[in-house]
Amino acid sequence: MDWAVIALLAAVALPFATAAAIFALGEARTTARSAVNVVGAAGTAVAVLACAASAWQGRAGGPLASAGIGLLDIGFGFEADMLGAVFAVVAGVLWLVTTVYAIAYMSHSPDRARFFGFFSICVGSAIGIALSENLITFFVFYEMLTLATYPLVVHSGTPAALRGGRTYLMYALPAGAALALGVVWLHVLAGPVSFVPGGALPLGLAATHPVQLTAIFALLMLGLGVKAALFPLHGWLPAAMVAPAPVSSLLHAVAVVKAGVFGIARVVLEVYGPDAALLGLTLPLAALAAFTIVFGSVRALAQDDLKKRLAFSTVAQLSYIVLGVALASPLAIAAGIAHLAHHAALKITMFFTAGVVAEEVGAYRVSELDGLGRRMPVTMAAFSVAALGIVGIPPAAGFASKWLLGTGALDAGAGWVVAVLAASTLLNAAYFFPIIHRAWFRAPRAEWATGPDPGRAEADLRMVVPLVLTALAGLAMGVLAGAALSPARWALFVAVMEAM
Amino acid sequence: MASVMPKSPRSVRLAAAALCAGFGALLVRAVLAIPEDHPGLAPVVAERIAESGVEHAVTAVLLNFRSYDTLLEIAVLVLATIGVLSIAGSHSSVWAPVAEEADPVLSALARLLAPFMVLASGYLLWAGEHAPGGAFQAGSVLGAAGVLLALSGYARPAWVSRFGLRVVISVGLIVFLAIAVGVMFLGGALLEYPDGYAKALVLIVETWLTVSIGAILVSLFIASASPIEELRARAGDGR
Amino acid sequence: MYEALHMPMVDPSAATAVLVFALAMAPLLAAAACALPPTRRIGPLLVAVAAIPALAGAVLLPDATGEIAWLGIGVHVALDATSRAFLGLAGVIWTAAGLYALVTVETRRPRFFGFLALAMAGNLGLTVAIDPASFYTLFSMMALSTYVLVAHGPVRADEDSPERAADARRSGRTYMVFTVTGEAVLLSGLFVLVTGGVPLVPLAAVLVLVAFGIKVGTPGVHGWMPVAYAAAPPAAAAALAGSMSTSGVLGIVRFAPGGTDLPIGIGVAVMAFGLLAAFAGALVGVVQREPGVVLAYSSVSQFGLMTIGVGAGLTSPGLWPLTVLAATVYAVHHGLAKAALFLGGDVATRATRRGWAVALTALPALALAGVPLTSGSVAKIVLKEVTAAAPAPWHAALDTLLPLAAVGTTLLMVRFCYLVWRAPRPDGAVRRTPALAVAAWAALLVPVATVIWLWPAADAVRYAAETSFTPYYLWLATWPAAAGIAVAAAVWAGRAWASRFEGVLEPGDAYAPLFARMHAFIDRREERVSGTAAPATPAVSAEERRPVAATLLARSGVWESGLLAWATATSAIGALTVLLLLLAVRG
Amino acid sequence: MSQTDIYTLAGAALFVIGLYGLITRPHLIHKILALNIMSGGVFLVFVGIARRVMSPDPDPLPHAMVLTGIVVTVSSTAYALALAKRIYSETGMAALDAPDVIEEPEASSG
């Protein structure tokens, strides 16, 4: 086994091993558990980066690191390819950051062993999703993610949390059923489906079985659309915001939701490939994504709860990725894939901030954020950078995706997308700028001034440093979008491969 | 027991009658279709009976050709007995005198009959080798003797301890199993009696089975026979 | 972006371009200085001088082009005649504004200077970034940072109050609505422009023109301008009016698809909007009560004139290079003059005895009016060269109308000077206007007077400069100003009657009621939301309504107990037996 | 219809009768008895089958099976009776279902 295979297996296995160790250590041994957690996360980060490196080595059609185990006639397989590496690195690296954040954030919370254990499982599932070589492996990890997220959503155990969790399951489980049906059906129809850039369906199948393939596509989208929060399957995401901040940050802004869009990318690009357009499946998907973008933004506008506003923003932003993939021109695909990383860094920053704000000053609503910039300037600066980035204000990363998406849409002959982007930009600004405005331009709320050092009272460094890092990453990914190995450049490589 | 005998509603009875009528008709159809032109396994039994160590075909089937059935059947019997013991309350309710005061006539009759019944049991056991009979019949008679004694006020003999009771219930099965497994050490399969030993081994098995079956039947009877009121009273005490 | 897939070729001449860009980005360092605690004190000073490197670059460096591939999604930089002019303009104005702010802004300095620097960097950078993405990036950086400046509130600590700060934030809100809309339209337009292909060029043109139209206060999308100009601190207003709005002109010059065969209607429409701006700006402006608002409407009017030129240029492809030159010259002239007016107005109102200040302020005012010997007269001649080539009815009409517009400009300037003169005197403690502020203003007057004469070799400009001394043009430049002054005198004479018109139109004119409603709505909503700690949602209503499914579910439990009853169950088995036997014996 | 059919038909009849009783008789002892009647029916069917065989002696296999079956039935009946008795002693009831499922008695036959 060469290093690449070891890295591949380690990337998938380490989070699960970490989870097992956390469960075994139990509630009482906080220090050991945290140490294990950080070490596991760091190891995972290294492993996913190594996977990315091996994917980069094999980018020109060279052999990719792969491993698997047989079951039925297809088995579970893993492979470190360029597309998967994007998601794996995003999930793996942000996990390390989030772990540090979460250890501080949860330091006074009960049931931490349970929390961190399931958290690790979620990340492992996300990485498994990223590195899956075929549809069934993908599905297995996808469903694991579904379940492992649940305990985190309901972690606080309040009635609201339980309600949120129930809503989550009500969406996720039927979706899993639809996905299962789609996956099996496709397997029956097309045989084992490995992900191949440019599509994996046997030649001529689209011509002979158009109706079945369309139905399967619909089932798959139904299954994946829930995690991707495509309208009208998005309802669980705002409800799931009852989860603790680290969950909202990494899972509901990155790992879980992006598992959905990543799956859509896999299915559209590497299963259906050109057949998707041939069967007329991409345009409806693009239209749905476009609608979701506008819809999510409009809903975000009406939310006073900070995390819900962010959640609806996520609903809208995820559809950028779907839209890019559905448009299927190289630049649009690149936009989608790049946005996977861009949005991750930006949105996680915002959720980190929301958590810090809730924890430190007990503010949960946008209307409670008056003057917060003066109370915790670094935190709110990071938030503002991220918000501007999401709006698509250059030079933060959101703009790079938006630019690629716009040009890609026109390449694909879908000029209407530009109008959607414009509308989305306006709406994004309309729901984010008031937050920034409040934080920086309104007089601070009276009760905050009573602290020992009212002017400068940032939260625990273990929380502030992660969110600053992610904000900087979000900035850097935009500023250095053209640099080698930037997500945008990487996405372009992938997109060119996919489109060939 | 209870003074009222409830019945099901008329609708249930009508539905059941209709169902049973239909079922009966179909069953008759199936039963009448049983072919009469094949011999079953009788010829095979007849062919191999000489190797079985017994002369009577049914006994040969029961204790040699299909001795495995019998082994399991004894297991059922022992098992049921354990089950009864497990819900009958304490050991003491088993093999306890059923009646407080023995009927003098019954008592005399029991004294008179019991030795003969034991004797008859022995005969049945011996006869089973070549004529209808065998361990079950013998055990039944033995059990009947025990029941008679119990009904006539005889208590459990003092030497029959808890452990002793368990031994006597299970000894037949244990011996049977020991022989079944023991012959495997002689190179055969399970229950494969070595040539020439079949007769003796079958007899040994039957003898111990008779003892156990007798004991089991008595136990079952007595466990079921103790007065309900007494049981209820005991249950009431327990609460 | 496809090129980005391969490693970019290193262009030897690119070094200069990279250097220019780096110089333009120098304010970012100053911004960082403002943000970081250790250097926070010297941050403002650094900001004040942050534009000087770029200015030096504009003056000293040779023409150059190049690409910085790793930055953003690839930044294309060019230092050519146009960008040199705009970079120079920006450098001068930002330096003056920065120095002026350094000594006049007393409140919230770190934030103010930090964002001043960000806006500065964006403004300086966009003058040399020639690819759409980078231009847009820097344009956005500039425009959005400006929000902080507009919403800053009073600069003097003794005038600061929550109410006034809130007023400023409302102005900022207005600014933001227009700016973000502009960003979105611009982005759309740039997308279409870059990838839309030939058939979509008209669409691209319209989108780009609308987007930059917002920046230059084209009628219909001008509403923010009077509000923001008036609300911004004077230094910021000077930069905003002098340089940042002017970058809208640069945007049009760079990205409006001039030089191509556009439908003539676009050019004509642009000219029509320009004319409307020129006259309506003047008419609405003269009834305003605040000097800043008057200047804003003056900007509307002035940009209208430039718009007329652009419109004319768009009507014929061959005319575009001259149009670019004319727009550039006019933009530089106007930018410098307008910045000087803003600073001068502030210097004057700060003074108790303000005669000298008003007098000096009149200089750029006269330049705007285009009186002879001023930059205005030359700029107008260059512009006229373009409009002269406009299609048939327009060229004649413009000949008649443009001088009338100059009358309007003169009236606005008179009104401005009057308002400054009449502005309330600072009471009580005498606060001297800082010498550096006065110096910064005065320094700005120098290029106002000189730059047009020192314009780098461009035949059209040189020709215009020479032409401006011909009697015809002297007359042409003089009479509108004279007429304007005459009208002003007449109004003064009839001020009892005329004063009824004062303030008939709020800043923002047609938009004013809209703004009022918007602010009222948002303010109300914010108050309401802030006031209630928890939303009044019914706690159990959803739980208590029992859906049909739940009822069925509960009912099924009853059925199950029926199924569990012995008679039912065994009957079911009997039925099953009958069924199975029927299947079995039917053969 | 041969002579042996009488056995098998009688067995079938017993089976059905037993089934009817099992369904309709709520009393536990009745149910146990009904099951025994059904078993008896099955044994009769076996006996009939043993006699059908084309040989002078009856087939010993069904007989052996009947014997085994009897012992098994005895065992389970014994356990069922013990159970019924224990239930009665615990609950005072000799039926499986709550009284409301069963109709009120028409007459006492105890």
Place this chain on the structure above:
Amino acid sequence: MAEALLAHMPALAVVVPLVAAPIAFLAGARWGRPVALVASALSVPVAFALAWLVSAEGEKLRYQIGGWEAPLGIGLVVDGLSATMLLVTAVVGFAVTVYSLGYFADKERYRFFWALWLFLLASMAALFLSADVFNLYVCLELVSVSAVALVGLSGQRDALVAAMRYMLAAILGSIFYLLGVALLYGAFGVLDLAHLAAVLGPDVTGQAAFALITVGLVLKTALFPAHFWLPPAHANAPSPVSAVLSALVVKGSFYILLRLWTDVGDPSYVPGMGTLLGVLGAMAIVWGSVQALLQERLKMLVAYSTVAQIGYLFLLFPLVEIAGSHVVDAWSAGVFHAVSHALAKSAMFLAAGAVLSRFGHDRIDGLGGLSRRAPVTTMAFGLSGITMMGLPPSGGFVVKWLYITAAIESGAWWWAIVVLAGGLLAAGYVARVVVPGFAKARDDASDLDVDAGRLPRRMEFAALALALAALALGVLGQPVLDLMAVGSPASGVIPWTGQ
């Protein structure tokens, strides 16, 4: 010696627990425990050895008891199916034994448990090995009596009534079965399964016999609507017993059905029978799940879950009947379900039993904060719930995968809908237990006794181990799939064995 030992493995699988049973009876309350532990532990290597033998051989093994060849004597047959079931029995049996050591700690009341328990294990082994229809009857009775005796063991009122109901149903089922055997013998004159398969022909008596046997076994398997005895019996039995009843005992009668319908005959022997069983199975899935949603007691919920999960077993028949060349997927699905459900359901009952014995009640309403109070047990319950839902990675998922594949392949896609709907309903009832477990522990809302002591670790971990095993089947299930395919009716066309 080793070879001789291997040759006797089929007999040993029965004999080991069967010998231990009376010994445990003799040994009494105290010494019955080690006897049971040793015997159940020994069964595990025996079962593995058998599995290994069968895999190595690649075809059915026969063992003739008493040395009498088939039509006369009784044979034991070991093929992939029986080896698989034996393996599951041994593994679950051992885990439950370990659990029971904790559950029945020092309880004189349960002194007969160990003997009854070993009889049950022995009878299950005998049943899975028997190659003779009449011997199977005796095995069935042995299973039933030991199972019923175990249900009634506690002597509590509900348990006794449940046991009575179970007993009557079991006897009724046996009688139907025996009547079927009588008719089979009457029709064909043989009892051995292989000989029966050889002579089986279209014959009214034979078909009626199959119908009667099916009724009897359906009753014993508690397929809807014959499930009336199961919920009270499984819910009121001592928890280790519940585990084995749900995991193994119902599978015993299903196993015989499977043998008869896919090994001796095939579903087309009585046309329409497969579809009928499938429809009942589908109804069981829906009805059982819905009832599970309504239960107030944890163990009742789990019992109704069994009613539902039994339905999955019977989906095998219509799919095998219509699947044509895709028999393999449907058949494997059914058998694999028997395996994975056995592991998961026993884990579930053990977990439920742990809750019940620790907190003294199993009212679902009173389980708030369970995950905090008993994390390992909650985890075990949740993990086995994953198998119930059929979500990956679990054995249940493999089942779902195979069933859906078979349904789509054969064009009978509605069975796939049933399978998926059942998974969702399962999620519903699993959530009813797991969700309150996450609820914030408030003193007024939780009914969990704060002072309740710790459960013995072996109890909690026995449940967890079984749940993990069920989960592992979803990833590492290939050896099991390979094993059960050996000598199966579908082995000729099973692609994964390469045959």
